Amino acid sequence: MNNVQRVCVYSASSTKIDPVYFECAAELGKLLARQHIHLINGAGRMGLMAACANAVLENGGEVTGIIPKFMVEQGWQHDGLTRLIETSNMHERKELMAELSDGIIALPGGCGTMEELLEIITWKQLGLYLKPIVILNVKNFFDPLIEMLQRAVEENFMRPEHAKIWQIADTPSQAVELLYTTPWWNKDIRKFAAI
Numbered sequence: 001m002n003n004v005q006r007v008c009v010y011s012a013s014s015t016k017i018d019p020v021y022f023e024c025a026a027e028l029g030k031l032l033a034r035q036h037i038h039l040i041n042g043a044g045r046m047g048l049m050a051a052c053a054n055a056v057l058e059n060g061g062e063v064t065g066i067i068p069k070f071m072v073e074q075g076w077q078h079d080g081l082t083r084l085i086e087t088s089n090m091h092e093r094k095e096l097m098a099e100l101s102d103g104i105i106a107l108p109g110g111c112g113t114m115e116e117l118l119e120i121i122t123w124k125q126l127g128l129y130l131k132p133i134v135i136l137n138v139k140n141f142f143d144p145l146i147e148m149l150q151r152a153v154e155e156n157f158m159r160p161e162h163a164k165i166w167q168i169a170d171t172p173s174q175a176v177e178l179l180y181t182t183p184w185w186n187k188d189i190r191k192f193a194a195i
Contacts, residue, residue: 008101011048012109029055127187
């Protein structure tokens with residue numbers, strides 16, 4: 001069992017999405033708080049980012065939000081978090097989110113969320129991030145992406161071993177369980193990053 005104290009959750013800031021996504025984000029937040037897992041996220045005040053953070057806080061948990069200065073200047077930050085860290089740019093934000101986390105959970109989102117997910121998958125492939133990465137496939141949202149990743153393996157753009165970089169969960173409880181049970185990545189795998 002992994003020692004999971006902090007988890008980074010990638011998620012959308014959109015408010016115009018199916019309520020099922022909000023319910024999932026809130027359920028995940030509640031579970032994280034109950035497990036005494038500190039949430040790390042992008043500090044957004046809207047969408048799934050806020051829904052997950054608010055559920056953590058409402059259930060006695062803690063949230064650290066990490067957000068670049070230009071977003072704070074736009075007033076996009078959640079002002080009710082346990083801690084708010086302002087970075088100089090997006091790259092620093094993503095690096096710090098990964099550095100502070102004991103695992104990643106990706107909720108549905110747009111290109112920003114998918115970019116974060118694909119970047120951390122790449123880092124793990126290269127042995128730069130060794131911790132669990134869980135795709136929370138609410139309403140089969142990630143099916144096309146999962147199919148694309150599998151195709152990349154099948155067509156030898158990635159090795160078969162690389163398909164173990166990420167785990168797939170259908171529910172928030174499965175996602176949290178996978179944080180504990182997914183073995184850490186062996187950084188020696190970077191020898192096999194290329195085909």
